[in-house]
Amino acid sequence: MATDKELTDFLRSVEKRAFKRTVYAVRDDDAALDIVQDAMIRLAEKYADRPAAELPLVFQRILSNATMDWFRRLRVRNAVMQNLSDFESDSEDGGDFDLLESLESAEGLLGAESAADSVSRAQILRSIEIEIGQLPTRQREAFLLRYWEELDVAETAMVMGCSEGSVKTHCSRAVHALAKALRAKGIAP
């Protein structure tokens, strides 16, 4: 059973990433805060008796479900939200884009961190966030869970409710799409 301190430490460690991840999905700070708070409360009420080691996976799943619930409620209210094509578009062709070339030529602004001034650095981070936000939903979820939340492929598949193969495909497409989009902006990832 997780103690209050373990629960506090865990929530402190994930809350900012959870907020940003939700903002990428719902594109509204207030809604994202509500969703994260809802997920925290659900975790505390129903899963606080679980061992601390189980909390990350459970929380990610709760957060995904809470985000989906928000979209469902929004749909019920017929609010204008976002273009459905965002959910279904698959803009990745991935054919001739050479990731290796992109990396090898990376005199990248990300790689040359110390040389970049703070303004351009902030612009780069902002560009990355914009491109993350423009990824198709499933690709973004897979990418963030796998590489940002550092879940393994099986755990990511469990949270997303899909196969491990799908997770790998989503992640690969997301990375290619991001690298291509950022390179087009002159940012070498």
Add this chain to the structure above:
Amino acid sequence: MRNTVTPTASRARQQEALEARVALRLAGALSESAQQLPHDISERLRVARDRAVGRAAAVRRASGPVVLAQGGRSAVLGWTPPVWLRLASLMPLAVLLAGLVLIQQYHDHEQIVVAAEIDAALLTDELPPTAYGDPGFAEYLRSDPTP
């Protein structure tokens, strides 16, 4: 036996490693960005966290006493009642059973008393009890006493 790796498999593995490398760089940038949240959002997240932890504590309290302090040590236990308390919880059942037995005995006693009264009345009456076995007497009782 030689371990042969086909060029295709090698290239796929290389591609996978590159993807992971790019992804981790991007994730690092996202982490950096997440650390620069505005103060009001950080505060609202802190409030949400405190509220969640408070709710967890309330749920634990509601689900029963779980922490027993003993000689300066704390042990998290599922609470087991002592033997005397378990026996005491059986007391109402024992009282109920004893009451039922007493009620039954009282009822039997009442029936015996009533039967004894009837017997006594029959035996002390002027009419002998054997008269009730006589068919003529029974016919006499059924007949209309008025001429």
